[in-house]
Amino acid sequence: MPHSSSDTPAPRSPGSGPEAGFDALVAEAQAAPVDGWDFSWFEGRATEERPSWGYQRLLAGRLADPAVRAALDLQTGGGEVLAGAGPYPPAMAATESWPPNLARATRLLQPRGVVVVAGPEEPPLPFADGAFDLVTSRHPATVWWPEIARVLAPGGTYFAQHVGPETVFELSEFFLGPLGGEVRRLRHPEAERAQAEQAGLEMTDQRTERLRMEFHDIGAVVHFLRKVVWTVPGFTVEAYRDKLRELHGRITAEGPFVAHSTRTLVEARRPA
Incomplete structure (x- = not known):
């Protein structure tokens, strides 16, 4: 994912601006291609620190x-x-x-x-x-x-x-x-x-x-779970829609979801 730094752009919501809802964010993430290890799709939506050794x-x-x-x-x-x-x-x-x-x-x-x-x-x-x-x-x-x-x-x-x-x-x-x-x-x-x-x-x-990793919207979470499939084996939006909606509410209310x-x-x- 994009390197986290002081210059990281503010998190964005796609399509219909900052008020874009759960369904729009999830739909965009489901439509995004997941081949390769290019993580530029996450720019402004998620960050991950990089190891010091390069x-x-x-x-x-x-x-x-x-x-x-x-x-x-x-x-x-x-x-x-x-x-x-x-x-x-x-x-x-x-x-x-x-x-x-x-x-x-x-x-x-x-x-x-x-x-x-x-x-x-x-x-x-x-x-x-x-x-x-x-x-x-x-x-x-x-x-x-x-x-x-x-x-x-x-x-x-x-x-x-x-x-x-x-x-x-x-x-x-x-x-x-x-x-x-x-x-x-x-x-x-x-x-x-x-x-x-x-x-x-x-x-x-x-x-x-x-x-440290930060996920700034539920679309970033969905795309990550589709791309890095061993994080939640067998993940589909349909199977986890309720948990996704719960997490969307948490991010909206409290800010980025932090993982490591x-x-x-x-x-x-x-x-x-």
Whole structure:
């Protein structure tokens, strides 16, 4: 979503001005496309702090390393992050499984010399053992550590930004009720470190930050839940209309709905 800052524009209501009602906001959000990871639709309607490390900038530096001859970006989404991180090594591939994102990524990345591969998000990856000096991913839905280790060349690096534990749980619990301890432990950095090491990788960097999010109207909530589908699994406006109307009233009366995301920067190395 748009970066939060002192220059963030005032929240707006679409169509019929500041008095636009619940139905208009929801209808607009339902009509908006959800392919790719372009969050410009949220401008003026929601904000999210960004991690301090600047993943795309760091990614660009690693791709430009002359020691990297072949790189792979897993679950590239619509390709927006990778597209802004070139130039690339001599061999550059990306994977994506969701058809709308796959089409978008192909249009964006293929002219830049990136081979975009359609494939499932679970193993096996369609690549040979030790094929890549660098494997990257931004916000992978699932991290298959043994597969990452397999396709990395000896001495190769996995560099990624992961969604951390309890991300946007304030919003999830508003719709779903309290979430149990097992769900809260998912994506915990300590668990990921153990999984990486079990796969034979050495964790060389791991940093987590908790970041503030604000939703300024119910349309932003609906669009977010349609786009980031694991926040409320199975979400539809019809199934949650009463809760959406309740939240609309709360935002109207009290101001933005505040939630928090967590992000973890990960760098792991396959021993030479």
